[in-house]
Amino acid sequence: MADNISYKDILFNPFSKDNPVVVQVLGICSVLAVTAKLEPAIVMGLSVIAVLAFSNVIISFMRNTIPNAIRIIVQLVVVAGLVIIVSELLKAYAYNVSLQLSVYISLIITNCILMGRLEAFAMGNRPWPAFLDGVGNGIGYAIILAIVAFFRELFGSGTLFGYQVVPDALYEAGYVNNGLMILPPMALILVACIIWVQRSYNKSLQEK
Amino acid sequence: MSKLRKLLDRAKPHFSPGGRLSALGSVFDGVETFLYTPRTTAPANNTVHIHDAIDSKRTMIMVVLALMPCFFFGMYNTGYQHWLAAGCTTFPFFDLMLYGFLAVLPRVVVAYVVGLGIEFIVAQIRKEEIQEGFLVTGLLIPMICPVEIPLWMLAVATAFSVIFVKEVFGGTGYNIFNVALVTRAFLFFAYPAQMSGDDAFVPTSTPLGFGPAVPDGFTCATPLGQVATTVGDSLSITGVDGAAITSWDAFLGLIPGCFGETSVLCILIGAVILLLSGIGSWRIMLSVAAGALLMGWVANTFASPVYPASYLTPVDQLLYGGLAFAAVFMATDPVTAARTSTGKVVYGLLIGIIAVIIRTYNNGYPEGAMLAVLLMNAFASLIDWCVVQTNISRRRARFAKLIKD
Numbered sequence: 354m355a356d357n358i359s360y361k362d363i364l365f366n367p368f369s370k371d372n373p374v375v376v377q378v379l380g381i382c383s384v385l386a387v388t389a390k391l392e393p394a395i396v397m398g399l400s401v402i403a404v405l406a407f408s409n410v411i412i413s414f415m416r417n418t419i420p421n422a423i424r425i426i427v428q429l430v431v432v433a434g435l436v437i438i439v440s441e442l443l444k445a446y447a448y449n450v451s452l453q454l455s456v457y458i459s460l461i462i463t464n465c466i467l468m469g470r471l472e473a474f475a476m477g478n479r480p481w482p483a484f485l486d487g488v489g490n491g492i493g494y495a496i497i498l499a500i501v502a503f504f505r506e507l508f509g510s511g512t513l514f515g516y517q518v519v520p521d522a523l524y525e526a527g528y529v530n531n532g533l534m535i536l537p538p539m540a541l542i543l544v545a546c547i548i549w550v551q552r553s554y555n556k557s558l559q560e561k
Numbered sequence: 562m563s564k565l566r567k568l569l570d571r572a573k574p575h576f577s578p579g580g581r582l583s584a585l586g587s588v589f590d591g592v593e594t595f596l597y598t599p600r601t602t603a604p605a606n607n608t609v610h611i612h613d614a615i616d617s618k619r620t621m622i623m624v625v626l627a628l629m630p631c632f633f634f635g636m637y638n639t640g641y642q643h644w645l646a647a648g649c650t651t652f653p654f655f656d657l658m659l660y661g662f663l664a665v666l667p668r669v670v671v672a673y674v675v676g677l678g679i680e681f682i683v684a685q686i687r688k689e690e691i692q693e694g695f696l697v698t699g700l701l702i703p704m705i706c707p708v709e710i711p712l713w714m715l716a717v718a719t720a721f722s723v724i725f726v727k728e729v730f731g732g733t734g735y736n737i738f739n740v741a742l743v744t745r746a747f748l749f750f751a752y753p754a755q756m757s758g759d760d761a762f763v764p765t766s767t768p769l770g771f772g773p774a775v776p777d778g779f780t781c782a783t784p785l786g787q788v789a790t791t792v793g794d795s796l797s798i799t800g801v802d803g804a805a806i807t808s809w810d811a812f813l814g815l816i817p818g819c820f821g822e823t824s825v826l827c828i829l830i831g832a833v834i835l836l837l838s839g840i841g842s843w844r845i846m847l848s849v850a851a852g853a854l855l856m857g858w859v860a861n862t863f864a865s866p867v868y869p870a871s872y873l874t875p876v877d878q879l880l881y882g883g884l885a886f887a888a889v890f891m892a893t894d895p896v897t898a899a900r901t902s903t904g905k906v907v908y909g910l911l912i913g914i915i916a917v918i919i920r921t922y923n924n925g926y927p928e929g930a931m932l933a934v935l936l937m938n939a940f941a942s943l944i945d946w947c948v949v950q951t952n953i954s955r956r957r958a959r960f961a962k963l964i965k966d
Binding site for chain 1: 711713714717725747750751752753754755
């Protein structure tokens with residue numbers, strides 16, 4: 354696979370054309386859960402980038418020695434170890450955010466994007482392309498998270514990164530924050546909107 | 562032939578393909594078929610799809626007619642509640658009507674302008690006929706919301722609902738959920754304070770300075786809102802003036818509530834119009850009522866102070882809140898309801914049962930009719946599928962038996 358696709362494509366394709374969330378529709382669960390605010394969403398995105406990149410590299414190094422019958426277990430062990438490291442780091446250096454993300458950092462283990470990339474790419478490619486693939490897909494995931502969280506926090510809480518951006522004058526004029534934006538269903542509708550916009554620009558992705 | 566017809570005929574070539582204004586063809590077509598019954602009720606290339614001799618604009622007009630008693634009563638009741646809140650003892654009929662009219666008119670205008678605006682734009686983009694489904698939806702939306710809901714909220718909710726519930730699924734006739742109810746659900750979850758707060762349902766403003774002034778900070782919850790917050794086992798439901806509300810008041814509709822849904826009497830008149838014109842389904846209406854009575858009876862039999870609404874009698878369950886309106890005008894929406902006869906009964910029963918379950922056993926939601934209808938909208942096609950499959954396997958079994966004999 355790595356022979357006929359350039360490193361640049363491995364890194365950049367997942368941003369839009371092969372995006373893990375809006376094209377492959379993986380990892381939707383955490384998109385719904387952690388995007389009510391921008392800050393946890395971005396921390397979540399960074400965590401997934403780190404875990405995905407390093408687990409891709411590790412699995413890629415071991416790919417020729419892993420017995421095929423137990424490869425899923427080996428992959429899970431690697432991912433779980435990395436997730437625990439990320440989780441401990443967050444607790445040490447960003448305690449408040451780790452409280453907001455609560456169980457969702459641990460649930461990175463079950464994020465379909467990880468298993469998908471490990472199975473589809475890391476098991477068959479050398480470490481450097483696997484690293485690029487992990488970073489690319491992680492960023493593709495983080496972009497969607499950030500876009501969804503931007504709109505949800507802006508319209509749901511009137512803030513961005515916790516700072517109020519909707520002016521007080523607007524509230525006095527009768528503006529009210531949209532409570533539905535805070536609820537998970539709205540994240541699904543926003544993801545649908547992103548898919549809508551993306552498909553109308555990328556005609557090749559439109560399904561018949 | 563009237564002048565209007567001549568005017569339309571003269572304008573028609575400009576809007577036809579190749580004419581100067583052909584881009585606005587669907588707008589012209591919409592106006593023309595609104596004013597005059599078209600010669601055909603199905604597209605010319607597709608003649609097998611004739612459902613009925615009346616096209617859907619005529620159907621919609623009948624529903625609008627059926628809504629009129631509720632609408633006019635809503636105007637009166639809005640004024641009545643306002644006069645009560647202001648502490649008046651005389652209720653001049655025309656002043657009340659005028660007040661209600663001034664209060665509701667902006668909501669109706671906003672719902673129609675936003676909804677029809679989106680429909681017109683989409684019809685131009687898709688080069689389709691303008692779909693007339695919004696004629697009813699635009700009237701329903703203000704009727705199922707508190708009359709003082711801020712206009713911009715109504716506009717946002719209507720736009721959301723028309724785009725995400727109707728247009729993305731393909732327009733009128735293809736929506737899975739009832740558009741008006743989704744508008745209400747959007748408002749309910751997005752702006753709970755304006756939709757279900759204690760001060761949401763009593764009209765306190767004075768549009769254009771008309772009507773007596775109401776003291777600042779005046780609040781009065783709807784009957785179901787009061788029931789949900791009752792402590793102990795004795796329900797006391799009071800009106801805006803502090804007097805007790807009886808089931809008879811609830812039947813007539815002189816109680817605080819959403820604009821068009823308080824009066825069961827007017828809803829029944831609307832139901833008769835719908836049934837006589839053959840547009841509404843009696844199966845759905847009756848089975849919703851039966852489901853609500855059944856579940857109301859069960860809840861009432863096992864009444865407990867933890868769930869104050871369980872002390873309502875089964876009949877009161879039907880009289881209060883939006884259940885009656887939902888049964889007649891929402892559940893019977895032919896697009897989102899089940900279509901098989903058996904399916905309609907199951908669908909209606911479940912709506913009645915779920916509505917009472919929600920309002921009784923979830924104290925957070927004093928009214929469950931909206932959520933019940935939306936939930937069953939999602940299941941309507943599944944119910945139909947089961948009914949059809951049962952029928953197929955029954956006939957297959959009968960046929961197998963015939964061959965064996």
